[in-house]
Amino acid sequence: MKEHALIRGAILVFWTLFWGLSVxxxxxxxxxxxxxxxxxxxxxxxxxxxxxxxxxxxATVALAGVSGLEAINFTLYAVAALAFFRGDGPRxxxxxxxxxxxxxxxxxxxxxxxxxxxxxxxxxxHGLFWAILLASWVVFKFFASPSxxxxxLGNVRMALGIGMLLTLATSWSIRDFSASTFGQASAPVExxxxxxxxxxxxxxxxxxxxVWEQTVNAFEEAHPELEITYIYTGPSxxxxxxxxHLLLYVFVEPR
Amino acid sequence: xxxxxxxxxxxxxxxxxxxxxxxxxxxxxGGAHFLWVGRDRFAQFQKYFASAGLDAxxxxxxxxxxxxxLEAFALVFCAGAWFHFMRQNEDKARNWFLIGVLTTLxxxxxxxxxxxxxxxxxxxxxxxxFWFITVLSWIAFTRLEDADLALPLRKVPGGAVVLAVVLVAxxxxxxxxxxxxFFHRRTSALEAEQVGDHLYKVSFPFLGGSTVFEESIRLxxxxxxxxxxxxxxxxxxxxxxxxxDALIFYISTNDAP
Numbered sequence: 366m367k368e369h370a371l372i373r374g375a376i377l378v379f380w381t382l383f384w385g386l387s388v389x390x391x392x393x394x395x396x397x398x399x400x401x402x403x404x405x406x407x408x409x410x411x412x413x414x415x416x417x418x419x420x421x422x423x424a425t426v427a428l429a430g431v432s433g434l435e436a437i438n439f440t441l442y443a444v445a446a447l448a449f450f451r452g453d454g455p456r457x458x459x460x461x462x463x464x465x466x467x468x469x470x471x472x473x474x475x476x477x478x479x480x481x482x483x484x485x486x487x488x489x490x491h492g493l494f495w496a497i498l499l500a501s502w503v504v505f506k507f508f509a510s511p512s513x514x515x516x517x518l519g520n521v522r523m524a525l526g527i528g529m530l531l532t533l534a535t536s537w538s539i540r541d542f543s544a545s546t547f548g549q550a551s552a553p554v555e556x557x558x559x560x561x562x563x564x565x566x567x568x569x570x571x572x573x574x575x576v577w578e579q580t581v582n583a584f585e586e587a588h589p590e591l592e593i594t595y596i597y598t599g600p601s602x603x604x605x606x607x608x609x610h611l612l613l614y615v616f617v618e619p620r
Numbered sequence: 621x622x623x624x625x626x627x628x629x630x631x632x633x634x635x636x637x638x639x640x641x642x643x644x645x646x647x648x649x650g651g652a653h654f655l656w657v658g659r660d661r662f663a664q665f666q667k668y669f670a671s672a673g674l675d676a677x678x679x680x681x682x683x684x685x686x687x688x689x690l691e692a693f694a695l696v697f698c699a700g701a702w703f704h705f706m707r708q709n710e711d712k713a714r715n716w717f718l719i720g721v722l723t724t725l726x727x728x729x730x731x732x733x734x735x736x737x738x739x740x741x742x743x744x745x746x747x748x749x750f751w752f753i754t755v756l757s758w759i760a761f762t763r764l765e766d767a768d769l770a771l772p773l774r775k776v777p778g779g780a781v782v783l784a785v786v787l788v789a790x791x792x793x794x795x796x797x798x799x800x801x802f803f804h805r806r807t808s809a810l811e812a813e814q815v816g817d818h819l820y821k822v823s824f825p826f827l828g829g830s831t832v833f834e835e836s837i838r839l840x841x842x843x844x845x846x847x848x849x850x851x852x853x854x855x856x857x858x859x860x861x862x863x864x865d866a867l868i869f870y871i872s873t874n875d876a877p
Binding site: 368371372375376378379382383386387389390396397398399400401402403404490493494497500501504508514516517518519524527528531532534535536538539540541542543544546547550559560561562563565569570571573594595597599600602603604612614616618 | 644647648649650651660662663664666667668670671672673674677680681684685688689691692693695696697700712714715716718719721722725726728729732733736737738739741745748749751752755756758759762763824828829830833834837838841848849850851852854866867869
């Protein structure tokens with residue numbers, strides 16, 4: 366296969382999936398089994414409410430408009446990808462250009478909204494996506510095409526063997542780590558009395574609210590002579606070591 | 621005469637080979653250890669899949685193994701390309717790097733699908749940026765073949781050497797001096813300042829962490845035996861107006877019984 370066709374294919378697959386999944390995210394509301402996604406409706410409602418437009422109709426109309434544009438956008442990429450995989454390069458190029466141009470328009474629209482709503486982080490995010498889209502088109506059109514070189518790998522048996530060995534080694538390590546740490550997702554955390562009457566609990570990365578509940582219950586069972594008077598969640602500034610996830614301090618007094 | 625294009629191409633291959641090597645090592649090491657913290661990807665994948673209703677650790681393991689396999693093959697082909705490049709086998713290096721680039725693009729595309737599914741927009745931006753940097757690396761690598769830019773090794777002016785030495789000495793002295801005079805802030809207890817009735821303020825230095833917090837609480841309890849801590853209020857970031865403000869918390873107390 367030609368080098369430029371491989372790069373073009375990778376670009377088309379990425380953007381087709383990007384927009385396809387964005388559309389799915391708009392179709393699937395809220396959090397569902399097998400799909401979490403982002404709650405754009407809540408985001409839009411908050412944005413419009415901050416402008417003084419509290420009626421959910423504004424957010425609904427805006428989100429429906431954006432979703433419609435994204436669906437059209439995805440269709441353009443899907444046609445481009447289809448044409449590409451059928452070997453129709455010129456047609457694929459035309460449709461990819463239409464897709465890129467529409468997407469850039471969409472990101473420009475998002476950027477305008479980010480400025481109106483004062484969300485500078487999203488402005489940066491959308492600005493970067495806009496620039497990557499533009500650059501993707503430049504690469505697709507002008508940089509990939511001159512190369513007519515074909516990919517000739519020769520004998521890669523050794524590379525495949527090393528790759529398989531590395532995969533096996535990492536798989537074993539992942540399974541081993543998973544087996545030895547999965548218990549942390551539900552097991553209570555052991556506390557350490559750091560100051561008289563103050564216990565510290567260093568929560569692991571896997572811990573969530575269930576671990577918190579288990580920890581407090583286990584502590585009360587283990588120390589019936591103590592009464593919990595106050596629980597303080599250590600702010601992130603206290604986690605100066607990168608491997609610390611969450612610090613919890615429990616203040617106690619004798620019963 | 622050294623060709624600058626050769627240095628740059630070698631730099632591109634070295635970057636991606638090391639990038640994937642360290643990612644694979646991170647998967648193999650698992651968890652935080654002495655001299656290696658890394659990222660707990662298992663916890664991240666487990667939380668992602670659990671949020672989608674797939675609690676079984678096997679699912680997170682499978683997702684992580686697919687990612688690790690893609691990374692392992694990206695490493696093999698990028699490192700292989702670097703190896704061939706160093707042996708002056710340009711054609712092989714280019715072919716191997718192309719496979720490395722395609723595997724890398726596949727890996728970031730795979731991650732991006734996950735980011736959409738789990739609604740992590742920050743990671744989506746991060747992976748899209750890496751995806752694009754990969755494409756850019758390929759373009760730079762192949763285009764540099766057409767350019768043969770000589771890198772003449774001229775004598776470095778004496779003034780530049782002196783300036784560099786002075787600046788290195790000044791920064792080194794400053795850093796060592798700061799370490800000598802202020803490292804105690806990493807562990808020393810802080811005095812609580814009374815700002816109201818039964819209300820005390822503790823302002824952290826930037827170096828302060830959990831040890832400073834614990835030592836400060838110990839000191840407070842020792843110096844105020846007539847009071848008991850009722851609760852601690854952490855000043856939220858929006859209220860810390862000065863850029864130099866680190867963590868600030870207030871201790872609210874009651875009279876001891």
